[in-house]
Amino acid sequence: MQKLWGPNDVAEFFGVPVGTVYQWRTRGTGPTGKRVGKHVRYRPEDVEAWFDAQPEGVI
Structure with missing residues (x-):
């Protein structure tokens, strides 16, 4: 299992x-x-999957 990320890691x-x-x-x-x-x-x-699911230019 990978290390979990906190909000700072996601940012x-x-x-x-x-x-x-x-x-x-x-x-x-x-x-x-x-x-x-x-x-x-x-x-x-999960963070990477969320990013990949976003339409172009949303983030």
């Missing part, structure tokens, strides 16, 4: 501010994350 992957990742989560438009205790974690393959 770094996309080259966006971490606030953008939180906005995506709040709006339900970003990659699927899951709570682990009080933290949100993302599977890297």
Whole structure:
């Protein structure tokens, strides 16, 4: 199993501010994350799959 990513890792992957990742989560438009205790974690393959599913120019 790969290491899970936090919001900072997702932001770094996309080259966006971490606030953008939180906005995506709040709006339900970003990659699927899951709570682990009080933290949100993302599977890297889910983040990549979400990115690949986005139409051109959306992100």
